[in-house]
Amino acid sequence: MINAGLIVILAVTMLLSLCACNKKEQASSQEAETKTDALKVESDTESAKPQDEPAVREAASIYDFTVKSWDGEDISLKNYQGKTVLIVNTAIACGFTPQYEGLEAVYQKYHEKGLEILDFPCNQFGAQAPGTDEEIHQFRAEQYKLSFPQFAKIDVNGEQAAPLYQYLVSLKGFAGFDPESELSPVLDKVLSKDHPDYKETPDIKWNFTKFLFDKNGKFIDRYEPTTTPEMLDKIIEKVISESSR
Secondary structure: OHHHHHHHHHHHHHHHHHHHHHHHHHHHHHHOOOOOOOOOHHHHHHHHHHHHHHHHHHOOOOOHOEEEOOOOOEHHHHHOOOOHHHHHOOOOOOOOOOOHHHHHHHHHHHHHHHHEEEOOOOOOOOOOOOEEEEEEEHHHHHHHOOOOOEEOOOOOOOOEEEOOHHHHHHHHHOOOOOOOOHHHHHHHHHHHHHHOHHHHHOOOOOOOEEEEHHHHHHHEEEOOOOOOHHHOOOOOOOHHHHHOO
C-alpha cells in the first residue's frame, strides 16, 4: 500500500517534471517560429508521412512491424509469433518505475510457457527516460536485473510516434485509470492541468501503459499504468492457457 506521503511526493515529482517539459516545448516552439526554412521543413515532413502511415493503415497485426533493439538492430515482431506478448512503454525515473520488478517476476514465471515482454523506453512523460539507450540498458541491468528485451527509445504519441504505437492506440483508446489505485488522482491532476479533455483522446497517458496479445497475435486488452504487473498475473496465465487449447 502506498502511503499518503509517497503519493504527495509522486504528485510533486510528476508536476515538476511536466512543468520542465512544458518549458522546453515552449522554447522549442518559439525557436521554430523564427526559422526561415519552416515551409521547407513542413514540406519535408509531409513527404515523409506516406512512408509510415500506409504501413499503419494496412497492418493486420503486431507482426507487421519492425522495431529497433536498444543496440540498433532491426527486429521483426514476426519473431514473436507463437508467443504471448506484453508491450510496455517504460521510464527509469518515474513513480511507476518499480513496476519493472513486477514485470520481471511475471516474465520469470511465464517465460517458459511462452510469455515475452517488450520494453520500449519513452521520454515523453515528464522527461523521465533520460539518457541513451545504452545508459537505460545499464540501469535496467544494474537496478532491476531485467532479462526481457529492451528496444530503442521511441515516441509513443504525436507526429513522431512509432508506427507500432500508432497501431496499438488504434486497437483501444484510453478507458480510465483504476479507480481503486491511490495514484489515479495523482495522474488525473497532472494530466488535466494542461489537457482537461485528456480522457477523450486515445493516446498513451503515461509510462508503463501495457498492451497484451495472445500467441496468435489476437489483441486482448490495454492496461493503464495503474494496472500493476501483479494484477496482470492471472490474466496472463489465463491467456496462455486458453490460447494453448
